Amino acid sequence: MNDPGPRPEAGALLAWYDRNRRTLPWRAAPGARAEPYRVWLSEIMLQQTTVAAVGPYFRAFVARWPRVDDLAAAPLDDLLHAWQGLGYYARARNLHRCARVVAGELGGRFPADEAALRRLPGIGAYTAAAIAAIAFDLPAVVVDGNVERVMARLFALDGPRATIKPALRARAAALTPDRRPGDYAQGVMDLGATVCAPRAPACDRCPWAGACRGRMLGIAETLPRRAARARRPERHGVVFWARRGDGAVLLRRRAENGLLGGMMEFPSTPWREAPWTLDEARAHAPIEARWRPLDGAVRHVFTHFALTLSVALSVDEVPARDGSDGVWRRPEDFAALALPTVMKKVARLALNPSEG
Numbered sequence: 244m245n246d247p248g249p250r251p252e253a254g255a256l257l258a259w260y261d262r263n264r265r266t267l268p269w270r271a272a273p274g275a276r277a278e279p280y281r282v283w284l285s286e287i288m289l290q291q292t293t294v295a296a297v298g299p300y301f302r303a304f305v306a307r308w309p310r311v312d313d314l315a316a317a318p319l320d321d322l323l324h325a326w327q328g329l330g331y332y333a334r335a336r337n338l339h340r341c342a343r344v345v346a347g348e349l350g351g352r353f354p355a356d357e358a359a360l361r362r363l364p365g366i367g368a369y370t371a372a373a374i375a376a377i378a379f380d381l382p383a384v385v386v387d388g389n390v391e392r393v394m395a396r397l398f399a400l401d402g403p404r405a406t407i408k409p410a411l412r413a414r415a416a417a418l419t420p421d422r423r424p425g426d427y428a429q430g431v432m433d434l435g436a437t438v439c440a441p442r443a444p445a446c447d448r449c450p451w452a453g454a455c456r457g458r459m460l461g462i463a464e465t466l467p468r469r470a471a472r473a474r475r476p477e478r479h480g481v482v483f484w485a486r487r488g489d490g491a492v493l494l495r496r497r498a499e500n501g502l503l504g505g506m507m508e509f510p511s512t513p514w515r516e517a518p519w520t521l522d523e524a525r526a527h528a529p530i531e532a533r534w535r536p537l538d539g540a541v542r543h544v545f546t547h548f549a550l551t552l553s554v555a556l557s558v559d560e561v562p563a564r565d566g567s568d569g570v571w572r573r574p575e576d577f578a579a580l581a582l583p584t585v586m587k588k589v590a591r592l593a594l595n596p597s598e599g
């Protein structure tokens with residue numbers, strides 16, 4: 244076996260962190276402990292989203308709901324509305340659920356225990372470890388994509404990510420110190436975000452350069468090996484744009500569970516693999532009306548599939564009556580609704596057909 248050479252030390256990383264830590268809206272000042280509520284909120288927002296995108300949302304949330312009890316007392320619709328643009332609305336619904344459990348059952352305090360944190364709604368293994376480390380300074384092993392990349396390079400672990408995951412975790416665990424584990428966790432994340440970047444790592448600025456096997460072997464940038472990207476499936480749907488004489492349009496709320504759960508939408512057919520003909524789609528129309536297809540279509544890419552929605556307009560104005568299964572809103576009032584991005588695109592197409 245080759246001589247493994249010098250080993251990376253947590254102390255070197257902590258010293259680097261003290262000089263180079265990022266200033267982030269949810270972070271405590273150097274030497275201070277971050278509030279669990281702020282750590283939890285930021286970590287849920289950061290799932291699948293970038294630090295730059297989350298900043299304004301985080302500030303708006305803590306200004307409006309400064310404590311977990313305030314968030315728990317907020318109507319879900321207010322929260323969903325404030326969440327618009329962050330995507331993955333199941334997270335927002337879990338955020339609300341979790342706030343209610345913490346406020347209602349735990350006296351407004353997040354537990355200082357990784358296993359107990361994990362039992363809360365919407366908190367998975369990574370988030371529980373991040374809160375335990377950052378908010379409570381517990382030596383939890385925090386492993387996100389940044390940490391995985393740094394570990395793969397430091398120890399030159401080659402192979403598909405799924406195969407080497409346990410080894411990446413074991414290395415991360417072995418390096419996690421008992422002293423300042425919260426700063427250490429944030430330090431590794433910062434290193435991955437700013438120095439050990441996916442492309443062109445800046446090894447000359449890295450506190451672990453002398454111990455990095457990937458750098459010494461000249462393969463750092465190729466690690467971790469990228470998986471071949473699976474093709475994203477395509478889905479199709481037809482949206483029904485039902486207009487009333489006063490200009491109001493029919494909307495309904497999506498089921499609580501599942502994609503875009505609890506958000507508002509314009510009624511549509513199910514989203515399936517094969518494109519729809521208008522004749523087929525009619526069977527799913529929310530009300531009796533004559534429908535005509537609009538030119539153009541809306542395209543939206545979700546994590547697990549790409550969606551193409553065409554739009555059918557009601558030809559005659561629908562009589563003014565309440566839908567049994569929906570609400571009528573005028574376009575100027577859409578801004579107050581929790582409308583996901585894909586439905587905003589539908590509205591743009593239906594209201595300005597020439598843009599399609």
Ligand code: SF4
Pocket residue numbers: 393396397438439440444445446447449450451452453455457458463464
């Ligand atoms: Fe990443 Fe380079 Fe540091 Fe290795 S030396 S951990 S590749 S930045």
